[in-house]
Amino acid sequence: MLTAPQLRALKGTRPSTWITAYDVVQAQVAEEAAIDVILVGDSLGMTTLGYDSTIPVTLDDMVHHAAMVRRGAPHTMMIVDLPYLTYHNPGTALANAGRIMQQTLANGVKLEGGRSIIPVVDALIQEKIPVIGHLGLTPQSVHTMGGYKVQAKSSSAIGELLEDARSLSDHGASAIVLEGIPDRVAAYVTAHIEAPTIGIGAGPGVDGQVLVFHDCLGITRSLPKFARPFAEVRQAMISGLLAYRGSVQDGSFPGDRESYHVPDAEWDKFLREQDGR
Ligand code: KIV
Secondary structure, three states: OOOHHHHHHOOOOOOEEEEEOOOHHHHHHHHHOOOOEEEEOOOHHHHOOOOOOOOOOOHHHHHHHHHHHHHHOOOOEEEEEOOOOOOOOHHHHHHHHHHHHHHHOOOEEEEEEOHHHHHHHHHHHHOOOOEEEEEEOOHHHHHHHOOOOOOOOOHHHHHHHHHHHHHHHHOOOOEEEEEOOOHHHHHHHHHOOOOOEEEEOOOOOOOEEEEOHHHHOOOOOOOOOOOOOOOOHHHHHHHHHHHHHHHHHOOOOOOHHHOOOOOHHHHHHHHHHHHOO
16 A cells, blocks of 8 residues: 555656545556545545535535445545545644544545645644645535636636645645646646645646546546546446346346246145145
8 A cells, every 4th residue: 555655666667556445346457557645535426426616515424435445445545535624723633634534434525725725734743643735626616716717728827726736745744636727837837836636627747547437437427628438337337227227128138147946746645745735
C-alpha cells in the first residue's frame, strides 16, 4: 500500500492513478486493477445517494461508505473527503477527520480550499493526519461559483490558484487535486510546487489523474467533457438484465444446470409415502 510520504515522493517518477469508490465491489475491483489510490469522494452524493450536488452529504454518509470501501480494498491507499461544513475551523476539522481515520481506517482526508483553510491543514498535519488539497472547481462551493464552471481562466484567478497551491504544498499537503481548470494552468502549477498534482478535467500536465468510478467505466448517464469511458458497464448491465428478463419470461431460466436435485431413490420414497397416506 502506498503511504503519504511515498505518494509525495512519486512526483516526477511516474503518474499516479486514482479512482473514486463508494462500496465494497467498487473497492475490490479497484484493488484488483492495482489502482494507486482510492478516493471515497463526496461525489457519493451524486453517484450513489441520488442528490444533485455534494452539499447534502454528511459525515455519517462518508464514514458508512468509506468503511465499506476499506473492507473491499484493505491493501490500497484510501483517502476520504471531509464533506460540506465539517472542517470550517481547526477543532471541528480535527474531530471529524479523526473520526474518519479511526472508524474507516483511511490513510488521509481531502479538503476543498486554499490559503483560507491553512489553519485547518496545519492542525490536521500536526496531529499526523495526511491531507490532500482540492483546488479549482470545488463542488462544495457550487453556489458561490454559480454552477460547475471551469475555474482559473483569468490572469488574476490563475495567480490566486498558484498561491493557494503553493501554500498547501508548503504546509505539507501530500497531494493536491486540481479540478476543472485549463490544461496550461494545471501544468504550470504542477511545475511550480513540490506536492504532486492530481488532475480531473485539468489536462495531461499533472502528476496523476483521478476519475469518478461511474464516469471511468461508462456507468454515468451523461458523461462530463473531461471524462473518458474505459468500459461500457451501464450498457452491459442493461443488456444482462434484459437477457435475464427474457429468459425468465420464455422459461429458459433456470435450466437444469442452475437447479438443485434430489436423488431418484429419495424422491421415489417420498412419492410412495405420499401415496400410502
Ligand atoms: O468527490 C469526488 O469524487 C472528488 C473528485 C472528483 C476529485 O472530489
